Each structure stands twice: as C-alpha cells, then as structure tokens.
Amino acid sequence: MNDLPNPSKRKSWLDHLSGMPPSILISAIWIVFMILVAVLADVIAPYDYKHMDLLDRLRPPIWLENGVWSHPLGTDDLGRDVLSRIIFSIRISLFVALMGTFIGAVLGTSLGFAAAHFRGRVDDLIMVLIDFQAALPFLILALAVLAFFENSFLLFVLIMGIYGWERYARIVRGLALSARSHGYAVSMQVLGATPARIYLRHILPNVSSAIIVNMTLNFPETILVETSLSFLGLGIQPPLTSLGNMVGFGRDYLLTAWWIVVLPSMVIFVTSLAFSLLGDWLRDELDPTLRGN
Amino acid sequence: MNPTVVAIKILRASITVVLLVTFVFVILRLSGDPAVQMLGLEVSDEALDQFRQRWGLDRSIWEQYLSFFWNILHGDFGQSFIGGRDALGVVLERLPKTLQLMGLTTIFTFGLGIPAGIYASLHRNTIADRAIMGFTVASFSLPNFVVGIILIMILGVYFRLLPTSGSETWLHYIMPVITMATADAAIFARFSRSAMLEVLHAPFMRTARAKGLMWGQAVRRHALPNASIPLVTIGGMYVGRLIAGATITENVFAWPGIGKLLVNSVNLRDLAVVQCIVILVGVTMVIANLLVDIAYGWLDPRTRTGESQ
Numbered sequence: 001m002n003d004l005p006n007p008s009k010r011k012s013w014l015d016h017l018s019g020m021p022p023s024i025l026i027s028a029i030w031i032v033f034m035i036l037v038a039v040l041a042d043v044i045a046p047y048d049y050k051h052m053d054l055l056d057r058l059r060p061p062i063w064l065e066n067g068v069w070s071h072p073l074g075t076d077d078l079g080r081d082v083l084s085r086i087i088f089s090i091r092i093s094l095f096v097a098l099m100g101t102f103i104g105a106v107l108g109t110s111l112g113f114a115a116a117h118f119r120g121r122v123d124d125l126i127m128v129l130i131d132f133q134a135a136l137p138f139l140i141l142a143l144a145v146l147a148f149f150e151n152s153f154l155l156f157v158l159i160m161g162i163y164g165w166e167r168y169a170r171i172v173r174g175l176a177l178s179a180r181s182h183g184y185a186v187s188m189q190v191l192g193a194t195p196a197r198i199y200l201r202h203i204l205p206n207v208s209s210a211i212i213v214n215m216t217l218n219f220p221e222t223i224l225v226e227t228s229l230s231f232l233g234l235g236i237q238p239p240l241t242s243l244g245n246m247v248g249f250g251r252d253y254l255l256t257a258w259w260i261v262v263l264p265s266m267v268i269f270v271t272s273l274a275f276s277l278l279g280d281w282l283r284d285e286l287d288p289t290l291r292g293n
Numbered sequence: 294m295n296p297t298v299v300a301i302k303i304l305r306a307s308i309t310v311v312l313l314v315t316f317v318f319v320i321l322r323l324s325g326d327p328a329v330q331m332l333g334l335e336v337s338d339e340a341l342d343q344f345r346q347r348w349g350l351d352r353s354i355w356e357q358y359l360s361f362f363w364n365i366l367h368g369d370f371g372q373s374f375i376g377g378r379d380a381l382g383v384v385l386e387r388l389p390k391t392l393q394l395m396g397l398t399t400i401f402t403f404g405l406g407i408p409a410g411i412y413a414s415l416h417r418n419t420i421a422d423r424a425i426m427g428f429t430v431a432s433f434s435l436p437n438f439v440v441g442i443i444l445i446m447i448l449g450v451y452f453r454l455l456p457t458s459g460s461e462t463w464l465h466y467i468m469p470v471i472t473m474a475t476a477d478a479a480i481f482a483r484f485s486r487s488a489m490l491e492v493l494h495a496p497f498m499r500t501a502r503a504k505g506l507m508w509g510q511a512v513r514r515h516a517l518p519n520a521s522i523p524l525v526t527i528g529g530m531y532v533g534r535l536i537a538g539a540t541i542t543e544n545v546f547a548w549p550g551i552g553k554l555l556v557n558s559v560n561l562r563d564l565a566v567v568q569c570i571v572i573l574v575g576v577t578m579v580i581a582n583l584l585v586d587i588a589y590g591w592l593d594p595r596t597r598t599g600e601s602q
Contacts, residue, residue, distance in 0.1 A: 135578045
C-alpha cells in the first residue's frame with residue numbers, strides 16, 4: 001500500500017469548494033456578507049450610528065405595528081436607527097476579533113518558534129507562561145487588566161490579542177520541534193541559512209495550515225469574549241458601539257423594545273456559528289492527521 | 294504514581310502561583326501609584342503615607358515585592374473602598390452564592406451532557422445523534438449573556454413565570470442554572486460522544502463480545518469505564534469555564550456572587566477586591582489542573598511512567 005501523498009493528486013481549492021456541504025456553503029456566504037457589511041458600513045448604513053432622534057424613540061421594526069420604512073429595524077431608546085447601529089457594530093466587532101486573532105497568532109507562533117529553537121531556559125519559561133495562561137480564565141485576566149488600566153480602544157484590542165496565544169504557541173512549538181528534525185530543515189541549516197530564514201521561509205509554510213485552522217476556530221471565540229466584555233460594559237466604550245454593547249444597553253427595554261436586544265444577539269449567534277462550522281470543516285479538510293476518521 | 298513525578302507537578306503548580314502573584318504585582322505597579330490606585334484620589338496625604346508604609350512602598354521594588362507576597366500569603370489583600378473592609382472578607386461572604394450556582398450547574402451539566410453524548414455515540418448517524426450534535430454546535434456559538442437575556446425575555450418578561458434578578462427563592466436559581474448549563478452540557482455531550490466512539494471500536498470490545506457478553510453488558514462493563522478516563526482531562530478547562538460563565542451569568546441575573554462583585558469592583562476600580570478575586574480564581578484553577586493531572590496519571594496506567602513495582 002502506498003499512502004504517501006501524491007502532489008499531483010492534492011486537492012485544489014476548487015475541489016475543496018465543490019465538496020462543501022450546504023451548511024458550510026451557507027456559513028461561507030454569511031461570512032462574506034458580514035465582511036462586506038463591515039467594509040461598506042459607511043456606504044450602506046442609512047444613518048450615522050450616533051445620530052439620535054429623541055422624538056422617534058423605541059420605534060418597532062417594519063414588520064410590526066407602527067413600523068416605518070425609514071427605520072426598517074426600528075429605533076432604540078435614544079431614537080438611534082437600530083439597522084445602522086448593527087451595521088457599525090458588525091464593523092467594530094469583526095475588526096476587534098480580526099485584530100485579536102491576528103495578534104494572538106503572531107504572538108503565539110513567535111513564542112512557539114522561540115521555544116522550539118532555543119530549547120532549555122527559554123522553552124521552560126514559555127511553558128511556564130502557558131501554564132500561567134491555563135491557570136487564569138481569559139475573562140478574569142481581561143477584567144483584571146481593565147480594572148488596573150484606563151480602558152481604551154487600543155488597550156482593549158491588545159487584550160483581545162492575548163486571547164488564545166497559548167494554543168498557537170503549544171501547537172507551533174510541537175510542529176516546529178518535529179519539523180527541525182525533518183530533512184528540509186536540516187539541509188537548509190547545512191546550507192547556511194539563518195534560523196530566521198529557516199523558520200519563516202521553510203517551517204512556517206509547513207505549519208501554516210494548523211495555524212489557519214486555529215485562527216478560524218479562535219475567531220468566533222474572540223467574538224464571544226469581546227461581546228461578553230462589551231455586554232458587561234467593560235469592553236468597547238460608547239460612543240463606539242459593538243454587538244455586545246447593544247445587548248447590554250438594550251436589556252432595560254426587554255418589555256417595550258425587545259428588538260434592540262434580539263437583533264444584535266442573532267447576529268452574534270449566526271456569525272460565530274458560521275465561523276465555528278467553517279473552522280470545524282477546515283480542520284477536517286486541512287489536518288492530515290484527522291483525514292479518514 | 295511516582296512520588297517524584299507528583300513532586301515535580303506540585304513544584305510546577307507552585308511556580309504558576311508565584312507567577313500569578315507576580316502578574317498582579319506587576320500590573321498594579323505598571324498602572325500608577327498603588328497608594329492612589331488602591332485608595333483613590335480623595336483621601337488625605339496621611340492615609341496615603343500610612344498605606345505606603347503598610348505595603349512597604351517607600352522601600353526598594355524587591356522589598357516591595359516580597360512584602361506584597363508576604364501579605365498575600367497571610368490573606369491580607371488590602372482593604373476594599375467600600376466601608377474600608379478587609380478585601381478577603383468581602384469576597385468570601387459572596388462565595389457561597391457562587392458555589393451554589395456552580396454546584397447546581399455541574400449537576401445539570403453532567404446529568405444532561407454525559408448521557409446525551411453516550412446516547413449519541415451508541416446511535417451514531419441517527420437523527421437523534423445529528424440533533425444532539427447540532428444542538429451542541431449551536432450552543433457553543435450562543436454566548437451566556439444572550440441565553441440569559443432570551444430566557445429573561447421569554448420566562449421572566451413575557452410569561453412572567455420566573456423572577457429575573459436576585460437569589461432569594463429556589464425559583465431564582467432556575468434561569469441562571471439553565472443559562473450556565475446549556476453551553477457546558479454541550480461540551481460534555483460532544484466530548485463523551487467522541488470518547489465513547491473511540492472505545493466502542495477498540496479491540497477489547499470485540500473480545501468482550503466474542504467471550505459472549507451482550508452488547509449492553511459490554512458497553513456497561515468495558516466501554517463506559519474506559520471512556521470516562523479522557524473525560525477527566527477536561528476537568529480543569531471545565532472549572533475555568535464555570536468561573537467565566539458565572540461571572541457573566543451573575544451579572545445578567547443580578548446574582549449576589551463573586552462574579553457580580555468582580556465586575557462591580559472593576560467598574561469602581563476597587564483594586565484590593567479585584568486582586569483578591571484574581572488570585573483566588575488563579576489558585577483554584579492551579580489546584581484543579583493539578584488534581585486533574587494527578588488523577589489522570591492514576592486512572593490511566595499507560596501514563597504511569599518510570600514506576601517500578
């Protein structure tokens with residue numbers, strides 16, 4: 001039996017696409033839609049998200065009695081257009097999750113490489129840091145940092161960047177350790193390539209699928225942590241808005257204006273569900289160790 | 294397990310605790326003058342000086358670190374803004390409410406999640422399996438606060454069946470426990486399903502069948518005990534999720550526990566209380582992870598390395 005991967009028979013991206021189950025296809029379409037909404041927020045939002053109209057407060061969405069087309073999803077307690085606020089919240093929440101995921105991936109991957117390269121003391125130190133991260137639920141860590149420092153958008157994005165770094169570090173360290181003993185890494189070393197070159201040009205492409213899978217799975221979790229902190233009033237601060245903020249501020253109006261809470265909640269749910277489904281599917285597609293299970 | 298292995302694990306756990314206290318010390322120092330941070334700007338210079346002396350802030354940074362450590366070892370986390378009370382006391386009086394919530398949640402999590410996962414594994418690829426797995430994926434994507442708010446909306450506001458805030462009667466427990474248990478039960482369902490699937494196809498199951506056991510007997514005697522071992526490994530993660538889940542859920546339902554206290558203290562910048570909660574949570578997690586580690590080594594003979602009998 002010859003189980004060695006044959007390069008000519010490797011699946012192309014098109015093959016991946018055509019093999020998508022319907023649920024994954026819908027998830028992908030939803031994600032593309034969300035990204036478009038986030039990018040085009042200024043163009044498609046009918047109002048500025050801060051624009052208040054105190055004479056037109058708590059107007060219900062169009063499908064309910066008293067709904068008007070000028071505010072298709074109604075208005076909130078300050079007469080702000082809910083549709084516009086959701087659009088801008090999607091922008092902020094996706095941006096924070098994207099930056100958080102990106103920072104976490106870079107930080108974790110670098111530390112994983114450092115641990116694999118230097119071994120010894122550096123490795124021990126990084127492993128102790130991983131232990132430490134495992135000893136403090138991220139939400140508590142974030143709350144602690146937010147208590148001690150003045151909350152700002154930049155600080156908040158940096159905190160979200162810490163989320164999940166240890167998983168990248170652990171995965172990358174393990175993969176880099178085994179890659180170092182592979183022929184290609186050893187031969188590059190013999191040829192005189194610098195460690196940075198070996199890691200970035202040769203080992204990184206080989207571990208990238210694991211990193212990408214972890215990023216896709218990390219992304220929805222980051223959305224959930226961000227919206228949770230914003231819900232508690234300790235994340236994104238007004239006048240900026242996030243999906244969590246909207247739920248947090250809308251909870252006082254559950255009786256009279258449920259749409260302020262329910263609509264952003266649905267967006268959070270569907271978006272993170274779409275990313276989770278896509279991430280699970282990607283993991284099964286890209287991770288060779290799981291193939292055939 | 295080998296005593297040296299246990300000793301090394303305990304040493305690593307202790308290092309983590311030291312790191313935790315150091316982390317709190319460092320962010321407290323980085324964020325400005327601790328005396329002002331802890332007491333606020335509205336206090337007299339005298340009080341500030343007194344505070345600095347008590348916490349050794351007039352001495353070198355290393356001496357400060359040691360005295361910080363010393364105080365914490367003695368349970369002195371400083372004083373809360375509110376009423377100038379001992380921070381540890383403020384936190385501990387909220388502890389029972391949080392523990393009640395976590396205990397009840399755990400009962401429901403295990404009681405619903407594990408049987409559902411086992412059922413799904415035994416009926417693989419049936420509609421029931423798909424439904425259970427679909428539900429678990431969906432509930433991963435539902436943040437606690439959304440579940441809580443939707444429950445409040447339906448059961449509290451619309452049907453007016455249950456109280457939406459506080460913890461006075463047993464009715465108050467229902468919604469917070471459902472909120473916390475949904476996502477966690479999903480995790481256990483998923484995990485116990487995959488653990489079961491792994492052992493159901495193991496050779497020892499074929500042997501058990503071959504020696505004449507009924508399928509149900511083989512599952513009970515051989516599959517379940519073996520599948521329960523990997524469940525132990527998520528114990529540490531579960532404690533972390535419980536703590537994070539309680540923090541959010543308590544704030545949704547105005548539950549007078551530690552999670553509500555933490556968020557209030559962060560808002561008021563009541564740092565003595567915050568650092569006390571952070572360290573208590575960290576120590577709890579370290580102990581939980583250590584116990585999981587030791588229990589796993591004890592349960593699974595394959596991980597008992599270097600043992601001479």
